[in-house]
Amino acid sequence: MTTTLRERIADELLRARSRTTALAEAVDEADLVKQHSPIMSPLVWDFAHVGNQEELWLVRDVGGREPVRRDIDELYDAFQNPRHERPQLPLLNPTEARGYLRTVREKVLDLLERVPLAGRRLVDEGFAFGMIVQHEQQHDETMLATHQLRVGEPVLTAPPPPPAAVEVAGEVVVPGGRFTMGTSTEPWALDNERPAHQVELAPFAIDAAPVSNGQYAQFIADGGYDDPRWWSESGWAHRQRAGLVAPMHWVPDGDGWAYTRFGVTSPVAPDEPVVHVCFHEAQAYARWAGRRLPTEAEWEKAARFDPATGRSRRYPWGDVDPTPAHANLGQRHLRPAPVGAYPAGASPLGVHQLIGDVWEWVDTDFTGYPGFSPFPYREYSEVFFGSDYKVLRGGSFGTDPAACRGTFRNWDYPIRRQVFSGFRCARTLDPAERAALG
Structure with a gap:
């Protein structure tokens, strides 16, 4: 039976809310209202914020209906209230937040049956609903990162990811030439992914897999954190100021390292992609x-370009949506999978795990593409454009498939490590190598 667009939207809304609820209900009310880190919101703020955004865009704008709680709009405006100030706000308590989300969702499901899904850009192909699904899933990943920062007994469980199925090592040469970057056709793509445009690149080499814990440990053992030669000026200043000596959550363990993950401490797995490093550490x-580090355009070409056809795919493996065989997404597991665990998700050139496992830092500032137009509001992307933010690509084990595709762009300050961030390396080919390619 073919699933209609309305059925798909309803399913995606339900799936996102089930995850939000599970992340909130995993802790008691004291943990819900507590701020576990000054750079993160209390979980209860994220919980009510997703409902407020759903009300603003779907109930009021798309549906044209009366507000549910206009009086709380300012409390859940992320631009008016920095994260470190949110615990002091008169937020909805957990019981009030649950009731608010239920009321908003009932109204949304009612209007979903009635509102036209065409006729204006905001609703064409269900865009506004897709935007809200992605917004909630993005906050779910933020809530998952907050869980990683909380101190206490473990409250989240998940089966381990699959083991490595193939050996992946070395680098892959990506041919030079033009390719299509971004999209003008993906119905739920956000404004910073648009429009599709042609980019010319020289040939380059890129790692076949993300940098692993074992590889990163060699950098630490070689004194990488103590040698300013490897660091940019701003990176070295941050390393000294923040006292960085290893990835976030790593602790010395005999001759090696252990990692505390969602309340459980175990030895660092050498074959997993390194996670919780900032841009400066990756660089x-x-x-x-x-x-x-690769540029953003290089990363996307490695992820999407099909040399046999010359076209850009939606994902490294093709145009079909991700399945559990393709990538480690959706919080199915609470850690990156070992390098080589997803051969079905490799690109035609043989680049692995570009989607899922860890967000990958790229050496590109977050800016708009040529022809960028903010939609449906400047505050989603445009206000962040500039040299303050670096781009991350590919999604992590905590990213939902609804909020991850070959064109999806994430961004953060280059000092941030609370995100599930890793990286892979690239290399400019020397003249002899380029000549050999013809």
């Missing part, structure tokens, strides 16, 4: 290894 490792 320093790459320089130590005699390489560099």
Whole structure:
């Protein structure tokens, strides 16, 4: 039976809310209202915020209906209230927040049966509903990151990811030439992914897999955190100021390292992609290894370009939506999978795990593409454009498939490590290598 657009939207709304509820209900009310880190909101703020955004865009704008709680709009405006100030706000308590979300969702499901899904850009192909699904899933990943920062007994469980199925090592050469970056056709793509445009790149080499814990540990053992040669000026200043000595959540363990993950401490797995490193750490490792970070355009070409057809795919493996065989997404597991665990998700050129496992830092500032137009509001992307933010690509084990595709762009300050962030290296080919490619 073919699923209609309305049925798909309803399913995606339900799936997102089930995850939000599970992340909130995993802790008691004291943990819900507590701020576990000054750079994160209390979980109860994220919980009510997703409902407020749903009310603003779907109940009021798309549906044209009366407000449910206009009086709380300012409390859940992320631009008016920095994260460190949110615990002091008169927020909805957990019981009130649950009731608010139920009321908003009832109204949304009612209007979903009635509102036209065409006729204006906001509703064409269900865009506004897709935007809200992605917004909630993004906050779910933020809530998952908050769970990683909380101190206490473990409250989240999930089965381990699959083991490595193939050996993946070394680098892959990506041919030069033009390719299509971004999209003008993906119905739920957000404004910063648009429009599709042609980009010309020289040939380059990129790691076949993300940098692993074992590889990163060699950088630490070689004194990488103590040698300013590998760090940019701003990166070295941050390393000294923040006292960085290893990825976030790593602790010394005999001759090696252990990692505390969602309340459980265990030895660092050498074959897993390194996670919880900032842009500066990723850049320093790459320089130590005699390489560099890829640009955003290089990353996307490695992820989407099909040399057999010359077209850009939706995902490395093709145009079909991700399945559990393709990538580690959706919080099915609470850790990155070992390198080589998803051969079905590799690109035609043989680049693995570009989607899922860890967000990958790229050496590109967050800006709009040529022809960028903000939609449906400047505050989603445009206000963040500039040199303050670096781009991350590909999604993590905590990213839902609804909020991850080959064109999806994430961004954060280059000092941030609370996100599930890793990286892979790239290399500019020397003239002899380029000549050999013809």
